[in-house]
Amino acid sequence: MQVFSLKPTPPANAFLPIEKLSMSDEKFPLDLFFCNSCSHVQLLDVVNPEILFKDYVYVSGTSPVFVEHFRKYALALLEQSKAEPNSFIVDIGSNDGTLLRFFQEKNMQVLGIDPAEKIATDATRRGIKTLPLFFSSKLANQIVKENGMANIVVANNVFAHIDDLIDVVQGVRTLLKSNGLFSFEVSYLSDVFEKNLFDTVYHEHLCYHSVKPLKHFFSKNGLELIDVQAVNTHGGSLRGTVQHQGGNKPISPSVEEFIEREAKLGLHMASTFQNYSKKIDLLKLEFRNLILNLISQGKRLAGFGAPAKATTLMHHFEISGEVLEFIVDDNPLKQGLYTPGFHVPILPVTAIIDKKPDYLVILAWNFADSIIAQQKDFRDRGGKFIIPLPELRIV
DSSP, X not given: OEEEEEEEESOTTOOBOGGGXXXXXXXXXXXXXXXXXXXXXXXXXXXXXXXXXXXXXXOGGGOHXXXXXXXXXXXXXXXXXXXXXXXXXXXXXXXXXXXXXXXXXXXXXXXXXXXOHHHHHHHHHTTOOEEOSOOOHHHXXXXXXXXXXXXXXXXXXXXXXXXXXXXXXXXXHHHEEEEEEEEEEEEXXXXXXXXXXXXXXXXXXXXXXXXXXXXXXXXXXXXXXXXXXXXXXXXXXXXXXXXXXXOSSOOOTHHHHHHHHHHHHTTTSHHHHHHHHHHHHHHHHHHHHHHHHHHHTTOOEEEEOOOTHHHHHHHHTTOOTTTOSOEEOSOTTTTTOBOTTTOOBEEOTTHHHHHOXXXXXXXXXXXXXXXXXXXXXXXXXXXXXXXXXXXXXXX
């Protein structure tokens, strides 16, 4: 049943070059649905993945925070799995190979899989072999024939992006050794709900995962969820560890502990999400009042960061080019492009010095602390930061 709606948007990463600004941006619904049987939450409107991912422009390696996160993640997973040198590790949705490089440095054999053709090609050129393909059970069989089975399979910030999740999990079963581990990280529905992270709802994210439906899903598909933990990426994520059903590792108490906490939050009831929109409406009103007041005073505003979730935030909060003069971003693949729908220009970070805005709206709010620390010159000349989520703040 439908429980929550956001304003329709173009695909979140559909940034435009200047020559395409005259074209109309196609928008798609952002309506969340709740399964009364298993409590899973997802979108039902599926945008063709070829449109979403073939020309992807997000790369992990431009964020020092994510690079460090993946370094620690690789070390933790190697310890958890007790993997020997030369173990075979496969990353589904490997992006620019940032995570795999840390495994490679520990003398592991690695293979990346990512449909973003340019990013995959660049990763291969830099020494991380990456197949420019969508992962599937068919591809898993091919990998096993050519490389053997994997000791570890990882899928980070991609497990929520997949329409045919059953086929992908069947591929993981095929690929994974009998004592191997599958590890994934996804945005956690609990954090989306508790911290008002509604901007993480966009078309790439088809699923909004919680532990109860994940446990049920893996069990139905010959695997078992043996451990879960909270991690702080993207404002709040869930890391899950999975093995073959009846595998040699014990099931951690964390699985049932998370399920119990979800029940207390009401995540297993549709009414919880039906009421969620009221909180978002109040946040929007608070933000709009602040912004319009600043503009009426003649203050000039720019944005910092152009992550995918900024598309949802900008459209639902109506942060158009009349609000932001420009947005800066560290990612050179986004610089020189324009945002989906509102066509706000994306410039290098040096534009802050050149154009001297009075306020920076941190659209990449999960990196607010590091951004504020980085922008000492902006702060020293009196510049201020607006952080829209999880709660509105001015720094």
